Amino acid sequence: MTATLARATAPPTAPRRRRRPTRRQGVAYLLLAPAVAVLAIGLGYPVWWQVTSSFKEFGLAQQFGQPAPWVGLDNYVRIFTSDALWAVVLRSIAFCLFNAFVTVAIGVGLALLMRAAGRWARLALQVAMLLAWAMPMVAAVTVFKWLFDWRTGVVNWLFVRAGVVEMHEHHWLASPLSFFLVASLVIIWMSVPFVALSVYAGLMQVPEEVREAARIDGASATQQFWHVTVPMIRPVLAIVLLLQIIWDLRVFGQIRLLQDGGAPVGDTNLLGNFIFELGIGRQDFAGAAAVSIFVLALTALVSWPYVRALIKELDR
Amino acid sequence: MSPRQSRTLTRWTFSALALVCAAAWAFPVYWMVSSSLMSNARLRSATPSFWPVNPTLSNYAAVVEGSSFTSALRMSLLVTGVTVVAVIAFAFLAALAVSRFRFRGRTSFVLTILLVQMLPAEGLFIAQYKMLSGAQLLNSVLGISVLYTAAIVPFTIWMLRGFVAGVPIELEEAAMVDGLSRVQAFLRITFPLLAPGLVASGVYAFLQAWNEFTIALVALPAESAKTLPLWLRSFLSASANRGVDWGEVMAASALIAVPVIVFFLFVQGRMTSGLVSGAVKG
Structure with a gap:
């Protein structure tokens, strides 16, 4: 009560935060405490452990309880001079960029289709998008394994039906290239809905008059798209593409689950799988920590523009 | 054909295309539900059936009882x-x-x-x-x-x-x-x-x-x-x-x-x- 009155009667030039700053700040810190504590335990400590462990040695002696000695940059040198890591890095980046760009292209296409289609067709497409988006990842991968099953999967059957007889009992997951094709299909199927619905929301912000004006000035449909629509939805496009790149860089579960079918693990590992194998599989915790630091740094670097765009919103 | 008619025609084309895309996107979810309602013998046959023949909940019962x-x-x-x-x-x-x-x-x-x-x-x-x-x-x-x-x-x-x-x-x-x-x-x-x-x-x-x-x-x-x-x-x-x-x-x-x-x-x-x-x- 008195605080409200004091604020109401205070001269407008007096900055608000001068009043009893310590008590107000104290309450704020108290409110933050639980969240900060859980972040410190769940993320902070692991990051710290990872940074320090990447400079230590975890050999056989450490598995029997010896303290790990400091070895400086040895782990980084060992890991980053191996060809195996660079093959995985290149594969991950290529896979990520391919999926991200294809996802955004298809998403924009479907968003335009939603705008152009009639009411019921648009609703049907939106519902289909939501169904795919809502599928839990493990369930989605399992369904795709069934679709692409070598013996009784519907995809092989359709190929044979269409006259491609070689596809009879074709093992999609056995060779790396078609393995990644199936992986891409799952990932793109799951991520297109977010892009399509976000871009559609963006398209709805483009005033009909602007397109009408362009049409009257004689712009073709293609010209309207590139010179009117794209510039107006550029902010959404940028953020959606960025998010796709960030998300597609962290593909782990999909690959892991598809590998269960007996795929060549060494040729299909992405960064997350490589770390998992190094750490959990071979107990090389220092090496896994070094690769993890690399992944974290890469993510932070790619995420920075997105975070900066969000922070601009903070005090609106 | 008047511009109005041609615009209606393109709208219909786009609507049809949207329906095709919707069907393609919903297909894996549909396939999951449809397959879950069929017996294993039916699913193993050489020709898949595109809608549940003799639908049964026995698969669900088997899963839940596991x-x-x-x-x-x-x-x-x-x-x-x-x-x-x-x-x-x-x-x-x-x-x-x-x-x-x-x-x-x-x-x-x-x-x-x-x-x-x-x-x-x-x-x-x-x-x-x-x-x-x-x-x-x-x-x-x-x-x-x-x-x-x-x-x-x-x-x-x-x-x-x-x-x-x-x-x-x-x-x-x-x-x-x-x-x-x-x-x-x-x-x-x-x-x-x-x-x-x-x-x-x-x-x-x-x-x-x-x-x-x-x-x-x-x-x-x-x-x-x-x-x-x-x-x-x-x-x-x-x-x-x-x-x-x-x-x-x-x-x-x-x-x-x-x-x-x-x-x-x-x-x-x-x-x-x-x-x-x-x-x-x-």
């Missing part, structure tokens, strides 16, 4: 329950601090949570595994709930911050002029207005924890501690040993997916706008 389903369901419910409650409570308090108070370190805090929510689980799970095994918390509800809460709380703070900022402080102040204390004003005026935000973030946290696979894989290695996503994976592997029974596997997938789809349809509008709000509002 010994491991109920224990996985219990584990998932426990982990998700603890996580959702912790996330909502912690994120709500932090969102209040961020949007109702000015304090030193406010911007850095928000910057940190935004950056931290981008960190991939794959970049941290080895360290998290070592931490839990060191604390004897592998395979425990507490251990994985702490990791889940830490992973989900940053985005939830950001989401709730928008809701809290949307309730004008003047409403509370007016109630205080009318004689309510600050706490009363908050509980009676602001809190009810935040209910939709709390529900939305609760469903978001539910979806994240319920579907999570990567962290669960390292934090819950024991067979008895598996959550539903891990259980589905083992179910498929076990089935593969005797030539996969796809009918049962699809029933198992549907059991996990259907509740999630229902919840998702409920919350998705808020999630989309939360993720791209900066861009859409421009």
Whole structure:
């Protein structure tokens, strides 16, 4: 009560935060405490452990309880001079960029289709998008394994039906290239809905008059798209593409689950799988920590523009 | 053909195309449900049938009666329950601090949570595994709930911050002029207005924890501690040993997916706008 009155009667030039700053700040810190504590335990400590462990040695002696000695940059040198890591890095980046760009292209296409289609067709497409988006990842991968099953999967059957007889009992997951094709299909199927619905929301912000004006000035449909629509939805496009790149860089579960079918693990590992194998599989915790630091740094670097765009919103 | 007629014609073409795309996108979900209703003998025949012939629920019965389903369901419910409650409570308090108070370190805090929510689980799970095994918390509800809460709380703070900022402080102040204390004003005026935000973030946290696979894989290695996503994976592997029974596997997938789809349809509008709000509002 008195605080409200004091604020109401205070001269407008007096900055608000001068009043009893310590008590107000104290309450704020108290409110933050639980969240900060859980972040410190769940993320902070692991990051710290990872940074320090990447400079230590975890050999056989450490598995029997010896303290790990400091070895400086040895782990980084060992890991980053191996060809195996660079093959995985290149594969991950290529896979990520391919999926991200294809996802955004298809998403924009479907968003335009939603705008152009009639009411019921648009609703049907939106519902289909939501169904795919809502599928839990493990369930989605399992369904795709069934679709692409070598013996009784519907995809092989359709190929044979269409006259491609070689596809009879074709093992999609056995060779790396078609393995990644199936992986891409799952990932793109799951991520297109977010892009399509976000871009559609963006398209709805483009005033009909602007397109009408362009049409009257004689712009073709293609010209309207590139010179009117794209510039107006550029902010959404940028953020959606960025998010796709960030998300597609962290593909782990999909690959892991598809590998269960007996795929060549060494040729299909992405960064997350490589770390998992190094750490959990071979107990090389220092090496896994070094690769993890690399992944974290890469993510932070790619995420920075997105975070900066969000922070601009903070005090609106 | 008049321009009007040609425009109607293109609209019809686009509508037809949209329907084709909708069918293609919904097909895997349809295929899951349809296969789950057919016997394994039917699914193994040389020609697939595109709608359930002699539909039966026996696959579902077989899955639910299997010994491991109920224990996985219990584990998932426990982990998700603890996580959702912790996330909502912690994120709500932090969102209040961020949007109702000015304090030193406010911007850095928000910057940190935004950056931290981008960190991939794959970049941290080895360290998290070592931490839990060191604390004897592998395979425990507490251990994985702490990791889940830490992973989900940053985005939830950001989401709730928008809701809290949307309730004008003047409403509370007016109630205080009318004689309510600050706490009363908050509980009676602001809190009810935040209910939709709390529900939305609760469903978001539910979806994240319920579907999570990567962290669960390292934090819950024991067979008895598996959550539903891990259980589905083992179910498929076990089935593969005797030539996969796809009918049962699809029933198992549907059991996990259907509740999630229902919840998702409920919350998705808020999630989309939360993720791209900066861009859409421009």
